[in-house]
Amino acid sequence: MNGIRKIVFLMVLWAIGSAVNAQEKKKHISLKDSTDGAFDLSDFIIDANGFIPVPILITEPALGGFGGGLVPVFLKKRPPYVDTVKGKQMITPVAPDITGAAAMYTLNGTWVLAAFRSGTLIKSRIKYVIGGGYANVNMSFYRTIQGLGEKEFAYNLRTIPIRLQGIKRIAYSRWYAGLRYSFLKTDAKYVGDHTVPPDFVKPIENSSIVSQVGAILELDNRDNTFTPNRGFKVHFDAMRSDNIFGSDYEFWHLNYFMNAYATFAQKFVAGWRVDGQQAFGEQPFYLKPYIDMRGVPTARYQGNADLLTELEMRWDFYRRWSVMLFGGTGKAFDEWSEISDAKWVNSIGTGFRYLVAQKFKLRVGVDIAKGPDNTFAYYIIFGNSWVK
Numbered sequence: 001m002n003g004i005r006k007i008v009f010l011m012v013l014w015a016i017g018s019a020v021n022a023q024e025k026k027k028h029i030s031l032k033d034s035t036d037g038a039f040d041l042s043d044f045i046i047d048a049n050g051f052i053p054v055p056i057l058i059t060e061p062a063l064g065g066f067g068g069g070l071v072p073v074f075l076k077k078r079p080p081y082v083d084t085v086k087g088k089q090m091i092t093p094v095a096p097d098i099t100g101a102a103a104m105y106t107l108n109g110t111w112v113l114a115a116f117r118s119g120t121l122i123k124s125r126i127k128y129v130i131g132g133g134y135a136n137v138n139m140s141f142y143r144t145i146q147g148l149g150e151k152e153f154a155y156n157l158r159t160i161p162i163r164l165q166g167i168k169r170i171a172y173s174r175w176y177a178g179l180r181y182s183f184l185k186t187d188a189k190y191v192g193d194h195t196v197p198p199d200f201v202k203p204i205e206n207s208s209i210v211s212q213v214g215a216i217l218e219l220d221n222r223d224n225t226f227t228p229n230r231g232f233k234v235h236f237d238a239m240r241s242d243n244i245f246g247s248d249y250e251f252w253h254l255n256y257f258m259n260a261y262a263t264f265a266q267k268f269v270a271g272w273r274v275d276g277q278q279a280f281g282e283q284p285f286y287l288k289p290y291i292d293m294r295g296v297p298t299a300r301y302q303g304n305a306d307l308l309t310e311l312e313m314r315w316d317f318y319r320r321w322s323v324m325l326f327g328g329t330g331k332a333f334d335e336w337s338e339i340s341d342a343k344w345v346n347s348i349g350t351g352f353r354y355l356v357a358q359k360f361k362l363r364v365g366v367d368i369a370k371g372p373d374n375t376f377a378y379y380i381i382f383g384n385s386w387v388k
Contacts, residue, residue, distance in 0.1 A: 033358050038320050042359035045075050058106050059378040061371075062139050062297040067106025074099040075360065078120060083172055090172055094120050095127070095225040096360065108138045114161075125169035127176065132162040138191070141285060141299055143200055154192040157286060160185040167216050174221040180237060184210040188286065204248055205284050211247035214239030222261065224361040226383035227353070229269050232260035235388065241283075251281030253289075259386045267317065273310040273328070273386050280304075291330040294385060295347030295369030295377050303332035307339070310386075320355035324367060326385075347371045351381065 033040035045052050051074050058067035076099075081092035097119035104112045114133025121128065137157040144150050160183075167178030187207045190197040214237050222231035236256045241247045257275040264270065277289035289306040290299045308330025316322045326349055333342040349369030356364050367379040379385065 035358070036319065040356065040358050042357045045357060045360070046077060054100075054382060056104065056382075057378070057380045058104060059380075060106075060298060061375060061377050062299060063110045063137070064106040064108030065377075067104060067110065069102060069104030069112075071100055071102045076119075077359070078122070081122070081125070081169075092169075092174070093224070094122070102133070110137050110139070111135070112137075126178070127167050127169075129163060129165040133160070135159050135161065139286075139299060140192075141302070143198065152192070153190070153198045155286070156189045156191050158187045158189075165216070167218060174219055176216070176218045176220065178216050180212075180214050180216055180239065182210070182212045182214075182239065184287075186210070186284070186286070188284075201285055202282075205286075208248040208284065209246060210241055210249055210284060210287065211245040212239040212241045212253070213245055214253075222259075227355075227361055227363040228259075228261040228271075228384065229263050229361075230261050232258060234258045241281075249282060249284065251279060251283045253283065253287070254278040254280075255388075257388060267315060269314040269316070271310075271312040271314070271326075271384075271386070273308075273312075275309075275330075276305070276307040278305045289332065291332050291345050293328045293330060293345075293347050293369075293371075294326065294349055294367055294379055295371030295375070296330075296345055297371070297375070297377075300372075301330075301332040301343070301345050303342075304334045305336065306330060306332040308345075312385075314353065320358075322353040322355075322363065322365070324349075324351040324353060324365070326350070326367070326369075345372055351379075353381070 030043055031039060031041065033042065041052060051072070054071040054073050056069050056071055058069065059065060076097040078094040078096055080094055083090045099117045100115070102112060102114045112133060112135040114131065116131035118129045120126065137159065138154070139157065140152045140154045142150055142152055162183040163180070165178065165180040167176040169176055188201070188205055190201070216237045219234040222228040222233055239253045241249045241251050243250060255277050257273065260272045262270050275292065279289055286299070288302045289304065291301045291306050291308055293308055293310060308328060310326060310328030312324060312326035314322050314324055327347065329344055329346045331339060331342040331344060333339050347369050349367055351365055351367030353363040353365035356362055362383060365381050367381055367385065369377050369379065371377065
C-alpha cells in the first residue's frame with residue numbers, strides 16, 4: 001500500500017504545483033466573481049487551461065467508512081449548438097468537456113487508479129465517454145440464509161474496468177441514442193471469517209471477464225450538467241453480455257431512470273429521482289442490481305431487480321449558500337411477484353452547497369445521511385449527487 005500512498009501524495013504535489021504555476025503565469029487571474037465579489041473559481045478554471053485539483057473525502061460505509069484521494073480535473077467550456085430550423089435559430093447548451101484522473105485509498109485497504117474523459121463532437125452532435133482504470137476493492141456482500149438470517153460475506157475484488165460510450169443527438173431534439181461497451185476483468189477472493197466460501201458464488205466468478213454491448217436512449221433538457229435548476233433527464237439502456245463478445249457470462253442488464261428538477265419562488269429547487277435496474281440470466285454476484293442511495297451502503301441490498309425513488313429540496317438562502325434536505329426509499333428483490341413482500345430501505349439526510357463556479361453553475365458541498373439500522377454516512381458532493 002505504500003506505493004499507492006506515494007502516488008496519491010505525488011499527485012497532490014503535482015496538483016498544487018500546477019495551480020501555483022498557473023497563478024504565477026497569469027497574475028491577473030481572480031478568485032472573486034466580478035458581479036458579487038464572492039469567492040469563485042470560474043476564471044481560474046478557464047484561464048488556467050481549465051485545471052482544477054479536486055481533493056475528495058471517501059465516506060462510503062461499504063469501503064471502510066473513511067478514505068481520501070485526488071481527482072485532477074480539466075474543464076473546457078464549450079459554445080452551444082446553434083442550428084437553423086425553418087428559418088429560426090435553435091440554441092442547445094453543450095456540457096463542458098471533462099478530462100480527469102483519480103487516485104483513492106480507504107481505511108479498509110481499498111484503492112483505485114483511474115482516468116476518464118467526457119466531451120462532445122460538435123459537428124457530429126455526438127456526446128462520448130471514455131474511461132478505465134484498476135481497482136482493488138474490499139467489500140462485503142449480504143445474503144439471507146434460511147434459519148440463520150442475514151449474513152455478511154467479505155470479498156476482495158481486483159478488477160480492470162473499461163467503458164466506451166457514444167450517443168448522437170436525434171435531429172434537432174434533445175433526444176440522444178447510441179451505444180455503450182463495457183469490459184470488466186475481475187479476480188474475486190473470499191476473505192471472510194468462514195472457512196468455506198458462500199454457495200451463492202460460483203467457481204467461474206473467482207476469475208472472469210464480463211464483456212457487454214448495449215443500446216442507449218436518452219432525453220436531456222436540464223439547464224446545466226453540474227447542478228441543474230430545472231429540466232429533466234430520462235435514460236434507458238439495455239446491456240447484453242455474451243460469449244460472442246468475449247464474455248464468460250450470458251445475461252441482460254437493464255437500467256432506467258429519471259432525474260427531474262424544478263425551481264420555485266426563485267430560491268427553492270426541488271429534485272425527484274426514480275431509478276430501477278433489472279437483470280435477466282446468470283450475472284456475477286458483484287454486478288447484481290442494488291439500492292443506490294445516500295445513506296445506504298453500496299451493494300448492501302441486492303437482487304435481480306431494484307426500484308427506488310428520492311426527493312430533495314435545495315434552498316438558496318444566502319448569496320451563494322444553500323441548504324439541502326433529502327430522503328428516499330427503495331426495494332431490492334429477485335422476482336416482481338415478490339416486490340410487495342420485499343423490505344423497504346429508507347434514508348434521510350441534510351447538507352449544504354456553495355456555488356463555487358458561477359460560469360459553470362457548479363455547486364459543491366457535504367451531505368450527511370441516515371440509513372437503515374441507524375447508520376450514518378457523509379458525502380462530498382461535486383455538482384450533484386445523482387450522477388449516472
